Amino acid sequence: MPDDFERMWGDLAPVGRSASSGGYFRQPFTSPERELHAWFGEQCTARGLRIESDDFGNVVGWWDIRSDDPAVLTGSHLDSVLDGGAYDGPLGVVSALAAIDLMRARGVVPSRSLGVSVFVEEEGSRFGLACLGSRLAAGAISWDVARSLTDRDGVALGDVVAGGTSSLLAGVGTFVELHVEQGRDLVDRGTAIGVASEIWPHGRYRFDFTGAANHAGTTRMEDRADPMLTYALTVLAANEQARLAGHRATFGRVSVEPNGTNAVPSKVTGWLDARCATDAGLAELVAAIERQAAERTEVDGTSLRLTAESVSGSVAFDPALAAAVAADHEGGDWPIIATQAGHDAGILSAAGIPTAMLFVRNPTGISHSPDEHASIADCLVGVSALADTLERLTR
Numbered sequence: 001m002p003d004d005f006e007r008m009w010g011d012l013a014p015v016g017r018s019a020s021s022g023g024y025f026r027q028p029f030t031s032p033e034r035e036l037h038a039w040f041g042e043q044c045t046a047r048g049l050r051i052e053s054d055d056f057g058n059v060v061g062w063w064d065i066r067s068d069d070p071a072v073l074t075g076s077h078l079d080s081v082l083d084g085g086a087y088d089g090p091l092g093v094v095s096a097l098a099a100i101d102l103m104r105a106r107g108v109v110p111s112r113s114l115g116v117s118v119f120v121e122e123e124g125s126r127f128g129l130a131c132l133g134s135r136l137a138a139g140a141i142s143w144d145v146a147r148s149l150t151d152r153d154g155v156a157l158g159d160v161v162a163g164g165t166s167s168l169l170a171g172v173g174t175f176v177e178l179h180v181e182q183g184r185d186l187v188d189r190g191t192a193i194g195v196a197s198e199i200w201p202h203g204r205y206r207f208d209f210t211g212a213a214n215h216a217g218t219t220r221m222e223d224r225a226d227p228m229l230t231y232a233l234t235v236l237a238a239n240e241q242a243r244l245a246g247h248r249a250t251f252g253r254v255s256v257e258p259n260g261t262n263a264v265p266s267k268v269t270g271w272l273d274a275r276c277a278t279d280a281g282l283a284e285l286v287a288a289i290e291r292q293a294a295e296r297t298e299v300d301g302t303s304l305r306l307t308a309e310s311v312s313g314s315v316a317f318d319p320a321l322a323a324a325v326a327a328d329h330e331g332g333d334w335p336i337i338a339t340q341a342g343h344d345a346g347i348l349s350a351a352g353i354p355t356a357m358l359f360v361r362n363p364t365g366i367s368h369s370p371d372e373h374a375s376i377a378d379c380l381v382g383v384s385a386l387a388d389t390l391e392r393l394t395r
């Protein structure tokens with residue numbers, strides 16, 4: 001089995017990888033990501049898995065078993081954030097294929113169909129909405145709304161994929177997603193595998209600060225309406241709010257118009273990624289940041305427009321399923337832990353499909369970075385853990 005996993009992992013390693021940073025640029029419906037989808041199709045065909053695609057680019061490879069019982073689905077995503085790591089997403093897909101290989105090597109025949117899924121645009125790195133593919137598959141967003149989402153070049157989702165309907169989840173009774181841990185809980189506990197209890201609510205909010213373009217030299221400081229100043233103080237306010245309350249607030253993306261060196265900008269747009277343990281806490285955090293930004297616009301003579309671009313409510317995974325997945329393993333029960341990272345599993349869980357997540361230890365906890373890593377040994381433990389879990393669920 002190790003060679004299966006390592007062979008597949010080696011196939012993916014060069015695809016969409018930056019020569020300078022070593023990070024990955026696998027945005028949905030771009031050639032590196034389409035190359036990964038083609039690879040996935042070949043892997044499914046090589047295993048005799050029936051390939052089913054929906055109108056949005058989501059794909060499932062089915063191990064069809066004649067049964068009246070609802071199917072079990074496992075999988076993750078192949079798209080990445082900009083300059084992302086190798087594991088976030090692909091680890092769950094490669095591990096699912098390797099887990100099927102391992103089950104077959106063990107002589108296991110499922111009592112119900114078992115599918116391996118790849119949902120598109122989980123990161124929302126191109127069209128701005130997190131878990132776009134799984135939201136479309138689960139009916140959490142309509143195609144009419146999603147088709148108009150645009151990327152930074154103004155290309156609409158409807159321009160790159162046909163759209164329509166999806167029935168990929170119609171007969172699915174349980175979903176399991178294996179994912180590299182994006183944090184340090186497992187490494188601090190000294191254990192390789194964990195199970196998810198919940199996903200923190202989180203959202204992405206666009207702050208448009210408008211001011212007045214002017215000369216960087218001849219305009220006195222007191223005569224300016226500088227949106228960069230309002231933006232900068234909003235970033236500081238968000239950081240302070242989150243730090244004091246134990247939440248998360250990040251401005252990782254900004255655009256400046258006209259972005260000149262010797263001019264006061266006319267407009268600065270910043271995107272806030274905010275996350276809290278509760279829905280109410282998230283709303284309060286964003287409201288507090290918005291309030292402080294608005295107060296600052298009064299001082300700077302600028303204006304603010306706030307748009308919520310992507311909001312994911314809190315997810316509590318099925319506790320009985322989590323407990324059943326985590327229990328009775330060599331070396332003891334797997335820990336059940338919360339995550340602040342969003343996943344397709346959260347969308348399917350919120351859509352009413354009993355869902356579990358397996359986490360594989362990340363020795364540094366770093367993610368959404370070229371430095372994201374998991375050891376091959378832990379990845380192979382993950383494959384075996386996923387095979388055990390799928391065996392239990394398809395018995």
Ligand code: HGY
Pocket residue numbers: 088122123130340341342343
């Ligand atoms: O942003 C997230 O939480 C996830 O990695 N998509």
Ligand code: MN
Pocket residue numbers: 077088089122179342343
């Ligand atoms: Mn992910």
Ligand code: MN
Pocket residue numbers: 081088123368
């Ligand atoms: Mn991610």
